[in-house]
Amino acid sequence: METKEFLAALGDALEPSRVVLDPDITSGFSRDMMPLAPSGTPLAVVFPIDTAEVAAIVKLCAAARIPIVPRGAGSGLTGAANAVDGAVTMVMTRMNAILEIDQGNRLAVVQPGVVNLDFRTAVESCGLFYAPDPSSYDWCTIGGNLSTNAGGLCCVKYGVTTDAVLGLEVVLASGEVLRTGRRTVKGVAGYDLTKLLVGSEGTLCIITEATLALRPKPAAPVTLVAAFASTEAAGEAVSGAIRAGLVPSLLEIMDATCIRAVEAKHGTKVLGDGETPAALLIGQSDAGAGVGRREMDELEVVCLRAGATFAYVTDDLAEGRMLLQARRDVLSSLEMFGTWLTDDVSVPRTRIAELISACEKISAQVGLTIGVVGHAGDGNMHPTIVYDAADPAQAAAAELAFGLMLDAGRALGGTVTGEHGVGRIKQDFLAREIGPVGLDLHRRIKNALDPDGLFNPGSMFTEAPTPAG
Amino acid sequence: METKEFLAALGDALEPSRVVLDPDITSGFSRDMMPLAPSGTPLAVVFPIDTAEVAAIVKLCAAARIPIVPRGAGSGLTGAANAVDGAVTMVMTRMNAILEIDQGNRLAVVQPGVVNLDFRTAVESCGLFYAPDPSSYDWCTIGGNLSTNAGGLCCVKYGVTTDAVLGLEVVLASGEVLRTGRRTVKGVAGYDLTKLLVGSEGTLCIITEATLALRPKPAAPVTLVAAFASTEAAGEAVSGAIRAGLVPSLLEIMDATCIRAVEAKHGTKVLGDGETPAALLIGQSDAGAGVGRREMDELEVVCLRAGATFAYVTDDLAEGRMLLQARRDVLSSLEMFGTWLTDDVSVPRTRIAELISACEKISAQVGLTIGVVGHAGDGNMHPTIVYDAADPAQAAAAELAFGLMLDAGRALGGTVTGEHGVGRIKQDFLAREIGPVGLDLHRRIKNALDPDGLFNPGSMFTEAPTPAG
Structure with missing residues (x-):
């Protein structure tokens, strides 16, 4: 099929307002929030409004062998939603309905485009709680959360996105619609396709609906803040908390660089007139009824x-909110000093201090500021490099530091991504982490589900398409 | 390769005591605990002691195109570990080491043959807790738990086996060894192969090692027992508990048939001299420190x-233990009246009373006793048929009732297996539940991982091998 013919067919399938070809508009959908990732120019940006439209577009693209990049709000941090030259970018934000909240069974059914915060607010009004809360929760979509298996601050107690998914409706590369999973709490009928598809970064299917498990709304949190003269002491406190059997609902760490950035932004010391500490821990318990206070x-x-x-x-x-706000303000505070590039390394919880120390060494080595902030309670750290993006030497140094920190995390028994994903920036690191047998198995699964490489080429481990000649 | 040649090679690969051909001994490994499932005669039963031996056996079998049935303790309830004519049964019970318990990171590394109870006891001595507790926990193995994604009584609060698995080591059909997952709490590097392999009932790989997440040891439980004059009222109590935001660590239900059986076994009324109630609920909270009591x-x-x-x-x-013992005694009590055949239907928690009522109607229809017992808190019910296995008419009626209850569960929005799996008894029910698109995707994944159908043929949705001519 010629491109022109394909675009005509696309125009027939969707209302004109929902097929956008104007480069001035489509360029707004070319990137997510990761500055290092490559991106291209979409052939078209489409905005389907229901599963039937998604299936129709997939069939058209499959017939014309035109790849599809699915996209939510664009809050991702790996370029997994970045446009690919000549591919269709499918924006899921118009499919943003909360279809059902079932209080008796503590579940909800949603479309992928619903914003995490809107969903949280809706279920909270029913006395329920949706746990996964990525930092971008006020604008990221549930579909993006599902595609990346997003985490957040509550993971330490409540797990990540996959732990909250009961079932999916997806469109496969054939254009067929598949329902996976169930509405029951438990179920083992067949392979766990739901959990295979969650976190597949748009490379296996397009998610069109999700059935999500909810929890009772927890009690109002009790908050702790603690300051340390060394990151080792803070790391020892985290290990001590695990050994003591504590299960906080949140346990975050900030190093001195992050604390100073927040202090500079607000023009006030976090600990009154005292010295800036080497590290802060912020913990919360939502156990309620005196237990939270005791924890x-x-x-x-x-x-x-x-x-x-x-x-x-x-x-x-x-x-408590004010104390936590210091944590939430880290990225915007670091931004005052340059472009930020946030990494995503997960290490065993006993190794956090070693990771911070490795990041300090890397900072000295490359000559750039690196602030370490992260989810101490689960070992998922976000060392964040600050650099001048207009300076090629600094950009190269930032990219070098980005990779060195991943290597450091792996050397500590960690993984190269705790919650952001692989996307278009960590393919080599993924390959090293999973090894040739793991990579081969990924390719075989990709080939079983998407033999023509239709979905999100270039992300994770898949081949980027060769530009049309 | 000729069979004789294959057996010689197997004898070279393993110590003589760990390759068993004597039918008097191998017949002891032909079945699990499900009376309805077909089973065959193994060509050989092997007992590998390490991953290298597993890989060597898989390579030999692959070369000779001789299928492999992996097997743990044989406590399964679907025939998934039943022998297949001409296949090798690989018994994993000699790989039963607990390789590591890491208190600082709350995880353990185990071989598949370790018995669930032995593992629980070991981690409890370190102040930790492994949640999945199938009813057979005192003799089932962790490998079998992983292969079936087993549940148990604690699921209502702590989830099922897959929720506790961080990573696996497995042998693929090629004989290659693959490590999946990680030792960190969070990680999204690549597809979630770990959760695809958990619950795959031995059809995709042989599990040789698992890294398992542990929890702090919970507080001693507070126990509730409540009696109801109707199953509807008991069902309403379960829904009420969910709506009230309660999260018990256990919430079990028994109907009058089960209660009467337990009363007959012990020669005493569960509620002193009172009438036998229509249903009992047994709940526990392990929240501790006054909270458990309040819950x-x-x-x-x-x-x-x-x-x-x-x-x-x-x-x-x-x-509390005594009250819970009545629940644990249900199967052995029903056994006094005949052979038991336990089903495994999971329904939305609001539909439990309807499922019990459907089972009563099916009992009347087929003329057999059916006792309903189950995990009320998560909707996973085990209606259990009692029949005379020596009477072909009763056996046929039992099999009919078994299927009718699955249909009833599906009609209530449920699934045909909550925790036992599909194995060799629910293939048709699985196919109906997941539909042709789902079934096709299962076949494509199976083909991607095990193109020659080496692993556990005949289980789940895979083809049973045609008997050699």
């Missing part, structure tokens, strides 16, 4: 035993 | 509001 009091003792120079526990919600 | 007190109120004729909460551990 945070126990964590305070663990922190003090590990050498905390300051520790404070509060039941006051506004105060 | 069970709240559940008591929910039960009484739903019409419970009796409800009682106890902190006393021995009393």
Whole structure:
């Protein structure tokens, strides 16, 4: 099929307003939030409104052998939603309905384009709770969360996106519609296709609907903040918390670079007039009814035993929010000093201090500021490089540091991505981590589901298409 | 390769004591605990002691095109470990080491042959907890739990086996060794092969090692028992508990048939001299520190509001164990009246009473006793048929009832297996549940991983081998 003919067929399949060819508009859909990833120019950007339209577009693309890049809000941090030259970018944001909230069975059925925060708010109004809360929760979509198996701050207690998915409706590369999973709490009928498809970064299917497990709304959190004179002491506190059997609902760490950035942004010291500490831990418990307070009091003792120079526990919600806000402000504070490039390394929880120390060495080696912030309770750290993107030497140094930190994480028994995914920036690191047998198995599964390489070529481990001649 | 030549090569690969050809011994490995499933005569039964031996056997079998049935303790309830004529049965019970318990990272590394109870006991001695607890936990193996994605009584709070698996080592059909997953809490490097392989019932690989997530050891449980004059009222109590936001660590139901069987076995009424109730709920909370008591007190109120004729909460551990023992004694009590055939239907939690009512109708229709027992808190029910296996008419009626209950569960929005799996008894039900698109995708994945159909032929959806002529 000629391109012209294909575009005409696309125009017939969708309302004109939902097939966009104007480069001034389509260029707005060429990238996500990862500055390092390659991106191309989409042939067209389409906005389907239901599963039938998705299936029709997939069939048209399959017939014309034109690849498809599925895309949510574009909040991703690996370029997995970046446009590919000559491919159709399929934007799922118009399929944003919450189809059902079933309180009796604690589940919901949603379309992929619903924004995480909108969904959270809707279920909370029913006394329920959707746990996965990536930092971009106020604008990322559930479909993107599913495609990347997104995590967030609550993971330490409640797990990641895959732990909340009961079933999916997807469109396969053949254009067929497949329903996986179930509406029951448990079910083992056949292979766990649901969990295979979650986290597949748009390379195996287009997600058109999801059935999600909900939890009872937890109690209002009790918050702890603790300051340390060394990152080792903070790391020891995290290990101590695990050994003590504590299960906080949130346990975050910030190093001195991040703390100073936040202090600079707000023009105030986080600990009043005291010195800037080497590390801060911020913990919460949502166990409620006195238990939350006791858990945070126990964590305070663990922190003090590990050498905390300051520790404070509060039941006051506004105060707790304010303390947590310092954590949430890290990226925007670092941004005042240059472009940020955030990495995503997950290490065993006992190795956090070693990872921070490795990042300090890498910072010195490449001559760039690196602030370490992360989900200490589950070992998923986001060392963030600050650099001048207009300076090619600094950009090269940033890319070097990005990779060195992944190598450091792997050397500590970790993985090259805890929650952001592989996308178009970590293919080589993925290949090294999973090895040739694992890579071969990935290719065989990809080939079984998408033999013509229709979905998201160039992401994860798949071949980028050769540009049309 | 001739069979004789193959057996000689097998004899060269393993110590003589670990290759068994004597039919008197191999016949002991021909079946699991499901009376309805077909089974054959193994060509040989092998007992590998390490991954290298597993890989060597797989390569030999692949070269000779002789299928392999992997097997743990044989506690399965679907015939998935039943011998296949002319195939090698690979018994994993000698690979039963607990390789590591890492308290700082709350994880363990085990071989597949370790018995669930032995593993639980070992981690509990370190102050940790492994949640999945199938009813056969005192003799089933972790490898079998992984292959079936086993559940248990704790699922309602802690999830099923897949929720506790961080990574696997497996031998593929090529004989290659693959490591999946990670030792970190979070990780999204590549497809989630770990969760694809868990629950694949031995049809995709042989599991040789698993890295398992552990939890802090929970507090001693507080136990509730409540009696109801109708199953509807008991079902309403379960729905009420979910709506009230309760998260018990266990919530089981028994119907009058089960209660009467247990009463007959013990020669005593469960509620003293009172009438046998229509249903019992047994709940526990392990939240500890007063919270457990409060949760069970709240559940008591929910039960009484739903019409419970009796409800009682106890902190006393021995009393709690005794109450739970009535639940654990159901199968052995029903066995006094004939052979039991236990089904495994999972329905949305709001539909439990309807499923019990459907089972009562099916019992009347086929003229056999059916006792309903199950994990009410997650909707996974085990209606159990009692029949005379020596009577062909009763055996046929039992098989009919078995299928009718699955159909009833599906009609209520449920699934044909909550935790036992498909094996060699539910292939047709699986096909109906997942539909032609799902079945085709299963075949494509099977073909991608095991193109020659080496692993566990005849289970789940795979073709049974045609007997050699």
